[in-house]
Amino acid sequence: MLGNCLENVRKNVPLVHNITNYVTVNDVANVLLACGGSPIMSDEPEDVEDITSICGSLNINIGTLNQSSIKGMFLAGKKANELNHPVLLDPVGAGASALRTNTAVKLMDEIKFTVIRGNISEIKTLALGSGTTKGVDADVADAVTDANLDAAVKFVKDFASKTGSVIAITGAIDLVGDSEKCYVIRNGRPEMGKITGTGCQLSGMMSAFISANPDNTLEAAAASVVTMGLAGEIGWKNMQPGDGNSTYRNRIIDAIFNMDAETLNKGAKYEVR
Amino acid sequence: MLGNCLENVRKNVPLVHNITNYVTVNDVANVLLACGGSPIMSDEPEDVEDITSICGSLNINIGTLNQSSIKGMFLAGKKANELNHPVLLDPVGAGASALRTNTAVKLMDEIKFTVIRGNISEIKTLALGSGTTKGVDADVADAVTDANLDAAVKFVKDFASKTGSVIAITGAIDLVGDSEKCYVIRNGRPEMGKITGTGCQLSGMMSAFISANPDNTLEAAAASVVTMGLAGEIGWKNMQPGDGNSTYRNRIIDAIFNMDAETLNKGAKYEVR
């Protein structure tokens, strides 16, 4: 059950090394604390190998990448691979600039990612590859809907098979799959898109979940997606007249802080394909 | 009417490229989402031209400038000029250090800014110029008050005429003017000064307003100033016993999220000189 995955986070308090953007980093840290993990941030090349060595997993987010942090991503990723730590890639803005696309593709070439999490457009960009890298068929629409769900699930499984990573595509419908099995998740609220960084927050939290559930990566990744979506639903229910996206941000993190296994299991809306 | 300018933001959802400081960047992103825009942050020189190309406007804020981001500012600004995107300068701390003053002055030399927004001391610094750059007469007091309003309005119009930019000076009384016309705005609350980054937030929001109202830059800039000030008034009214500056920050962003054209038009306190 998904609830067990959350309980394992609270029990194990996984330390997560985040190389992430400066826009949403504070929320990533507070979400990690809310779910029961513990955050460390470090992107300096000379620092990242030591830091990743004392952590349980590594979260690489390219949201505000720079020449120095890119070096840090490669060094930390390789060290984490060496130590068999789970590593997550959040390819923020892949497809929006050559540097982002190329960095994400090169990271995938040189580092083995346990999970890759992004929106459909970012994941499609990675699947198509860039430059000399050959991609997979990314003939999938720009949003996952009930109408194209079969094709989207197939795309997730194919890309997971090609990469050996769990693939998580988040949007109105969330897909989390490996080569054989795909969670189709319908938790969440459209208003979450009016808060900066719910995706980054999820990537941080997912890194804690996969660290605390090493034998169960797919389910752990799915559990973190359900936790985020359900927290969005609970947070929205607690909104008062006059509240807006800033208060909503707080309420979602608060809902994660208060989430327990029973609430998670009861509120989860998903099927497995 | 100012309300139309807000409606155009909500209708067009302008994508705003922000090269901004890491202190207030999360609030800038959430304010942009609250008003109906969409934020992207990128300061890496190799990344900024691609990112600015897909955006509707560019917001340059020198609050925590460094050698790399300064390069990014020039590259992005020139690219945005090339593409005729509106570009805003927020010269945070101009006058407080040689690097900030010189960077802001050089940016003004090499990039055409649609709007320059700062406090009176920063704008005076730019007007005086530095080094080899010749400035304009900045014989205006250190705060805009009713007593020196005529001189301040003249200063705004003169500096707007010299630079070809809309000039926005924010403080207890806000001035937003071009060479011929100056909005004198009296919305806002003194307590807004106890929150970090209300100026940065306004610059981000203003960048969305001028992007969504391309034929109406002056009015759009004024509308964003009124939106911020009025949100400060509404947020303050919603304060409860025990609330302080941290909650006030949330309430202001929430008030922007809930702002509509009617509320804006009704609450606006300004005259045009």
Added chain:
Amino acid sequence: MLGNCLENVRKNVPLVHNITNYVTVNDVANVLLACGGSPIMSDEPEDVEDITSICGSLNINIGTLNQSSIKGMFLAGKKANELNHPVLLDPVGAGASALRTNTAVKLMDEIKFTVIRGNISEIKTLALGSGTTKGVDADVADAVTDANLDAAVKFVKDFASKTGSVIAITGAIDLVGDSEKCYVIRNGRPEMGKITGTGCQLSGMMSAFISANPDNTLEAAAASVVTMGLAGEIGWKNMQPGDGNSTYRNRIIDAIFNMDAETLNKGAKYEVR
């Protein structure tokens, strides 16, 4: 009385130069405003000397150090020493990586710190020194408890004597001491550990307190620790059902905003040893 120290901050509005991490920097700024100070952030080597010159104190936090900001720390620290400004060191993660440990130790070698503030593990790391630097005896347990309080107080006094700095170790029991006198402080709530950056916030606030109370560093540092802890207690009392760590963060800063000398004196729980 500790309350006077807070009143002096509100009266003098000290400008604090922060070279701090991008994770918690926004909260540091808002806490500085909440207590009556005024924040400036700058880490670019070419910028820091000018900025520190116009400030009343300098807060160096190595939480997300990089090659450029490290240079900035040394330049700013030396300039602040030259100008006799109080300088605080927050050695975030000393002991967790060689770069952090070595940077903190080298900073201590080259810069005279008025206060060093960290958790017990960071301060022990500094006391032991690294590489060629000889440390002091750090035979103290990994958490300050009633059982080892005598040894911990002795450690604080010894390390203060060796360094000439006020030493502040924060945790369940907080110790703030110089070579002769040590405040043992029991304010605070364990739930504060579920918010990112309460330590960083305290370092920022402490920098304002020691700037505004130049003849009374030890008491000022202790007053800031009590202010933070008491705000944690008041903030917790204001929590509503459904609230979590994100709202708690706001409530603590709000409580600092509303703190007055009487509340502080009445709520302070400490003894001097």
